[in-house]
Amino acid sequence: MVDELDQVRQYDLGPICVNNFGEKYFFNLNRNSFDKVSAEALFDAKYGKDLFAEDALNVIIGTDSGLLPKYLQSKFLPKGTRYIFIEPEGVLQGLKYNQLLDGLDEKILCIGLEQWPEAIKNFKINDYLYINAVRSYNAICAQDDYIEEYAELSWYITEVLSQLHWQISVELGSEAFIARQIINLADNGRPAKLLEKAFADKTVLLLAGGPSLDEVLPWLRLHRNEVVVFAVSRISRQLLQANIEPDFVFSVDPTELSFDISKEMLEFSSKPIFVYSYHTVPTLVNQWHGLGLYLGPRLPWPSPLNVANIGSAGPTVTNTALNVAYHFGFKRIVLAGVDLCFTKEGFTHATGSDEQLAGPRFNLTSLQVETNAGFMAPTSCDFAQAILSLSFQAKQLSDMGCRIFNISGASAKVDNIEYLPISEIEFGDGAIDVAEIVAERVSESSEHKKYHRQILDELGRAQFQIKGIARLAENARRVNDEMYSADGIIENYKDKKRLDQIEKKFKREHRHYSKLVKSFGIRSFIKLTKAFTDEEWSAEEAKQLGNVFYDAYREGATKLMCLLDDAVERVQARQQEYADVPNFGLVMEQYRKDRSFGRVRLWKAIAAEVPADVQAQFAEFEKRFVEIVHDKNTRHFARAKSQGNLSSLKQRAGLLFKHKKIEELSDLLISLNKYQDQKAVEPYRYLITGYLAELQRSPALALDAYRQIVDDGGVLVEQALIRIADIGIDSDNVHTANLALQCLSQLNPFYLPLYAEMQRLHGDVMVAIDAYNNYISQFPQDTLVQIKLANLYTEQGIYDAAGMMLDYILAQKPGLEVAVTMKAALVSAGF
Template sequence: MKNEAKPVVEHLLGPLTSNRFGDRFLFNINRHVFDKVSAEVMFGAQFDDALFKENVLNIIVGTDSGLLPRYIQNKSLPNGARYIFIEPDAVLQALHEHQLLVDLDERIACISLESWAEATTNFKIADYFYINAVRSFNAICAQNDFIEEYSELSWYIAEILSQSYWEHAVQLGQEAFIARQIDNVAENRIPAKLLQNAFSGKTVVLLAGGPSLNDALPWVKLNRQRVVLFAVSRISRQLIAADIEPDFVFSVDPQDISFDVSKEMLNFGPRTTFVCSYHAVPTLLNQWPGQMLYLGERLPWESALNVPNFSGAGPTVTNAALNTAYNFGFKRVILAGVDLCYTRDGFTHAKGSNEALAGPKFNLTSLQVETNGGFMAPTGLDYAQAINSLAMQAKILTAAGCQIFNVSEGAAKIDAVEFRPITEIQLEEQYLDAQKIVAGKVSNVSDEVHYLQKVLAELKRAQYQIKAIARLSAEARRINDAMYSPHGVIENYKDKKKLDQIEKKFKREHRHFSRLVKRFGIRRFIQIAKPYSDAEWTAEEARQLGNVFYDAYKEGAGNLLRLINDAIERVISRQQEHAHDPDFAMLAEQYRKDRSFGRVRLLRQKPVAVLIPREMIPVFDEYERQFVEIINDKDTRHLAIVKEHSNLGFLKHRGGLLFKHKKVEELRDLLVSLDKYQSQDDVAPYRHLISGYLAELGGRSEEALYAYQQIIDGGDVLLEEALIRIAAIGFDEDDKSRADLALQCLSQLNPVYLPLYAEMRRLHGDVMVAIDAYNSYIGQFPQDTLVQMKLAMLYFESKIYDAAEMILAYILQQKPGLEVAISMRQQLLALKTASN
C-alpha cells in the first residue's frame, strides 16, 4: 500500500529540479519562486535578521525543500539559537529520500508533527518559553502553500504554541495559584472531603456551558426534584433565567475574568452549596452568601491547617466537578452541556452566555472531532486537550464502578463516556435533599471565630520566616557583589564562607519557606539565564548571576510578604465581623480594597448589624448599590474579549483558507453563521465574498463575478479580496482585459500589488508599463532588494543595459556581497567587452 501511494505523492510534490543559481528543490513545493533570484536572495529579503537572534528557539513551518535550514547554517548560527522545522509527513520523507536535509547542525531539527513533543523537549522549549524567546515563522513554501497542506499545519502550530505558552506561564512558579491560595485562606474553612461518600450510589446531573445546554434545561427543570444537580459557575445566568437552582455550583479559575462570567451565582439562594478550588477567584468566595466547601490545601507551605481533602486539580472546572461527584459517592454521572466542540455555525457556548451574545466564532481552525451523533464538528486545541484529559479521567472512574453518560448528540465523542439520549435516562423516584445532607456533614466543624484565630497565628509564623529570608538575601547580595575583584576573581574567601552559611540557613532554618520564595522570584533569574548558551560563563557573568540569584530571593520574599500582610489584614477584618464592638471603618476599607462590596449583605445578616453606626449606614448602602450594579452589568471585560473571536477580520481569513482548500460544506456553514451575526449591515460584504467563493468552487464564474462586483459597488470593505478573485477569474478564463483592470485597480489600492501588476504587463509584452510599475514600487519601498533584482533582470532581458547597471550598482551598495547581483554585473561587463 505504501509503494502504491508513492507515485501519487511524487506527483503531488513534483520532480526534483534546480535553478540557474544551483538551488535544488521539489518543483511543486516552490514552483517558480526561485526562477529570477536565488534562494539566498529571497531568504535575505523575506526574513532579514529575524532568524538570527541569540538565545531564541525558532519554530518554522516548511523548509523550502531544505534550502532554508541550509541557508541558516551557512550564515552561522547565533549563540543559544535553535531551529525546529516542521514539514508534512510526505514532504519530509521526500526531502530525506533526495538527501536535501543531510549534514545539518545538531541545533537544527527537521521533523513531522508526530515528532513535535520529542523535538521540543530535546530543545528545551519550556526554558525558551520562560524567557519569552519562542518565535514562529512560515517558510516561503508555507506562505504560498502550493500543495495545500502548509496552511493547516501553520494554523495548528500557531494554536499549539499559543496554548503551550499559556501552560508554561502557569507552570512557572504558579504565582497566581499561590497568591489566590493565600488570599482565600480566611474563606477556605470547610474541606469538601467531609462529604466523602455522602451520596453513595446516587445519580447526579453535571451541567456545563456548551451549546447543547439549552436542549437539556427543559428536561432538567421537569425533573429537578428527582436529581442532584451540579453546575459550573459560568452557566449561573442561564440557570437563573430558567428558574433552576443547582445543589452545587463549581469554580476553579484564579483569573479575575472568572468573576465576570460567574458573578450571577451570587444570586443563588441557600439551597446551593459552593464548591471551589483553593485558588478560585477571591471575589466569588468572599461574597458568597451560603455554604462553601473548598478543594485542595489551605496554604502553600507545610502547615497543620492543611487537613486531608480532595484534590483541587483541574485542569478544567468540569474535571474538578466530575472528580468531586465520584468522591461524593455518586455512581452515575449524567453530563449535559459538556460538548468540548462547537456548533457547525461557530457557536462555542450555550444561549445566554457572553460567547453566544458576542455571535459566532470566526477564528476557528480546521481541527475537528467526531461527535456522539457520528458527524464531525469544529473544535479548538484547548477543547481537544480537555477531551483527552476527560477521557483519561473517565476511564479511571468507570473502572472504579462509576457510570458516566453524555446526553448530547452534538458533544464530542469521549472514551469511557457513553452517549445516551436524555429521553432514555431513568431517574430515581424519591426526592434527595442535598442541602440537608451537606448541613449534617459539616455540623461538627469548628466555628469561624476559632478557625480565624488559628489562621492568624499561622500567617504570623510565615510572616516572621519570610522577613528573615528577605534580610538574609539582602546580606547575601551585598557579600556576593563585594567579594569579586575588578578582574572577576574571588578575592576574599571569608566572604564566600559567609555566603555558604547563609545558604545553609536557607536550607535548614527556612527550607519550606525558602522554596516558596524561590517560586515567586524565579522569573527574574530565568529572564537573564541562557537556556542553551554555546559559550562558557565569564567571571563577570558569574558575579552578575549571583547578584540576580539573591535579588530574585529578595524580590520573591517581598512579593510573598505583601500577600501575607494582606491576608493578615483580611483575617483581622473577618474577626471584627464577630467582635462585640466592631471597627466598622476597618471593615468598610477592607471591603473596598478587596472589591467585595457584596460582603455588606453578609455583615447585615450577623448579630453585629444592630451596632452599625449611623454615619456608616450610607457607606454600606452605597456598597450594596455597587454590588448590585456589578452583578447586573453585562458589558464586562469578558464580553469584550469574546467579541474579538467574532471579529469579521477572522471571517475574512477563515473564508479564504476554506476556499483555498475547497471546503464547500464548511463555507456553507460559515454563510449560515452570518445570519446570526448581530449587525447585518456590517456583514453584507462578507456574505458576498463567501457566496462568491462558493460560486467559484461550483464552477459558476458569472455568479461569482456578480458577488464580487457587489463588494466593489458597496464600499471599501474587502475590495482587495474581491479584486484578487476577479483577476484570478480573468486569468483562468483568459480574459486579459478583466485581469489587467483588476490588477491595475489593486496596484492603485495597495502599492504592494505593483510588482504583480508589473509582472503581468511583462508577460504580455508591455515592458515600459512593467518598468514604470516596478520603479513606482521601488520608490516607495527602496529596501526591497528582491524587486530591485527583478527590475534589473527586466532591464537586462530588454537590453537596457545602462539602466540595469545603475540598479545593480544601487543593489550592491546596499548588499555588497550579493552573489546574484555580482554575477549579473559580470555578465553586463562581458557583453560590453564583446561589443567593443
C-alpha cells in the same frame, strides 16, 4: 491561455524590490511597507526595545522578507535571548533560494512549521517558559497577510504557546496559586471532604459551558426536582436566565478573567453550595453568601489545619467537578455542555455567554475532532488537550465503578464516555433532598471565631519564619559581597564557611518556609540553574551569581511577607464581623481594599445594630456590587470579540476556499447571520457566496456575488476582482478577464504582468508592452518579467528594443543563460 497565465499566477511572492535604502523584499509579502521608510526605522517604531530583553525567547510569525532577522543581526543581540521565526514553507523556500536569510547568527532560527518541535527543543523553550520569558509577535507581513498563508499559522502558534504556558504554570505550582491560597485563608473554613460519599450510588447532571448546554436546559426545567445538578460557575448567567439554580457550583481559576465570566453566580440564592479550589479568584470566594467548601490544602505549608481533603483535580473545572462527583459518591455522571469543540458556525459556548454574544469565532485553525454523532467539528489546541485529559480521567473513574455519559451528539467523542441522549437516560433516584443530606454532614453552628484564631496563630508563625529567612538572606548577601576580590577570586574562606552555615539554617531551621519563599522567587532561582547562553561566566559574573541567589531569597521573602501581612489584616477584619461591638471602619476598609463590596450582604445578615453612617456605606457598597455584577463590558468580553474580527473572517474564508471546504464555507456563511453589525459583514457574505458558487461550479452566480463587492467599492474589492479574473480566464471569457485584470493592475502593480500577458495573448501588443514597461519601471529587479518583455519585442520584430532590454538584463546579471542565448540569436540575425 490558461497555462500561460497560471505560470504568472503562481508567482505569489511577487518580484524582489529594492527600496531607496538598498533593502530587498518580496513585493507581494510586504507591498508598500518599506517604500517611504527604512526597515530599521519601521522596526524601531514597531517593536522598540521589546525584542532586545535579555534571557527571552521571541517567537515571530513571518520575517518580512528576511528584513526583520537581518535587523536584529545588525544590533547587539542581548545575552541569553533567542529568536524563532516561522514562515509558510513556500515562503521559506523562496527566501532561501534568493539568499535573503543568509549569514544569520546561531541565536536566530528561521523555520517552517514542520521544524517547530525540534526548534523549541533545541532552543530550550521550557527554560524560558519557567521564567515567563516567551514572547510572540506577528511580523508586518503576517499582519497584512496578502498571500493568505500567515493567518492559520499565527492562530495555531498562539494556541500552542498558550497551552505550553499553562502546562509550565501547573508544573511550577505558580506563585499566583499560592498567593490566592493565602488570600483565601480567611474564608476557607470548610473542606469539601465533609461530603465524602454523601451521595453514594446516585446520579448527577454536570453542566458546563459548551453550546450543547442549550439542549439540556428545557429538559432540566421540567425535571429539576429529579436530579442533582453540578454547574461550572461560568454558566451562572444562562442558568439565571433559565430560572434554574444548581445544587453545587464550581470554580478553580485564580485569574481575574474568571471573575468576569462567573460573577453572575453571586446572584443565586444561598441555596447552592460553592465548591472551589483553594486558589480560586478571591472575589468569588469572599463574596459568596451561601455554604462554601474548599478543595485541596488550606495552607501552603505543613500544618495541623491542613486537614484531609478532596484534591482540586485539573486541568479544567470540569475535571475538578468530575473528581468531586466521584468523591461525593455519585456512580453515574451525566455531562451536558462538555463539548470540547465548536459548532459548525464557529460558536464555542452556549447561548448567553460572552463568547456567543461576541459573535462567531473566525480565527479557527483546521484542527478538527470527531463528534458523538460521527461528523467532524472544529476545535482548538487547548480543547484537544482537554479531550485527552478527560479520556484519561474517565478511564480511571470507570475502573472505580462510575459510568459517564454525554448527552450531546455535537460534543467531541471522548474515549470511556458513553453517548446517550438525555431522554434515554433513567435517573431513577427519585426526588433527592440535597439540603437534608448536606445538613447531616455540615453543621450550621458557627465556628468562625475558633477558626480565625487558629489561622492568625498560623500566620504569626509564618511571619516569624519569613522574617528569619529575610535576615539570613540579607546577611548572606553582605558576606558574599565582601568575600570576593576585585578580580572575582575568593579572598577569605572564613566568609565561605559563614555562607555554608547560613545555607544549613535555610535547610534546617526554615526548611518548609524556605521552599515557600523559593516559590515566590522561583523565576530568579531558575535563571541561576538554566543555561540560556553557552557563553562562559566572567569573573565579575561569577561573583554576581551568589548575589542573585540571595537576592532571589530576599525578593521571595518580601513578596510573601506582604501577602502574610495582608492576610492577617483580612482575618482580623473577619473577626470584627462577628464581634459584639464591631470596628465598622476597619471592616469597610478591608472590603474596599479587596473589592469585595458584595460582602456587606453577609454582614447585614449577622450584624445586630448598624449605625446610620455605616448603613449609608452599606448602601453604597451594595450599589457598587450590583454595578460590577451587571457590567457586561468586561475584559473577557473584549477578548471574545477580538476572536471574531472581520480580518480573521476574510482569512478563514480564503483558507476554506483554497482547501475546497464546501460544508465549512456554508457553515461560515450561516454564522454571519449572528454577527452584530450586518452592514459591515455584507461584503464578506458576497465573498463567501461567490466562493461557494465557484466550488459548486456555478460561475455565473459567483460573478454576480463578486460584482456586488466591486460595485460597492469598499473592502474586499481586490479579492473579488481576482476571482472575477480567474473565472474569466478559466471560461475563456476574454472581456471579463481583461476588465478585471485592468482594474487589478490599477489597484496594485503586482498584477501588471498578468494584465500584459492577457493583452499579448489576444493581440493588443502595444498595451502589453506598455504594461510590462510600467511594471519594470517600478520593479527593475524582476528579471523574469524583463525576459518576457524582451521576448515580446523579438516576436514583434522590434529588435532594437529587444536588444536594449537584454543589455539591461545582462548588465544586472552577467552570464544569465537565457539572456545570453537571446542576445546571441539577435546578433547572429544581424540585429
